[in-house]
Amino acid sequence: MANSDNKGVARLLKAAQFSWQGFRAAYKHEEAFKQEVLILLIAVPLALWLGDDGVEKALMIGSLLLLLIVELLNSAIESAIDRIGTERHELSGRAKDMGSAAVLLATINAILVWFLMLS
DSSP: OOOGGGSHHHHHHHHHHHHHHHHHHHHHHOHHHHHHHHHHHHHHHHHHHHOSSHHHHHHHHHHHHHHHHHHHHHHHHHHHHHHHOSSOOHHHHHHHHHHHHHHHHHHHHHHHHHHHHHO
């Protein structure tokens, strides 16, 4: 039988606690995440001011949130691989490179969205 503590609001609060721990860990240990949070804090007010309508504002802010999401996933991949071992392995390198490529694509996406919205 399932644990009754893992239902309803209690489950949501526990999930929120784990999420908050993830944000704190990323901010503490990942310089790129810190930089992207700073960009977000500056860019969200700009998007709200510069966007002509709700769709433009949502695209501008959403592109930056997507970048943070991808950065979190990339950091999780890197942490899991580093936990497994420090020796070089082709598959570990490939996974880290793919995570990095995803961050690059998310960055290009954000730049393109902002460029198109502001041009």
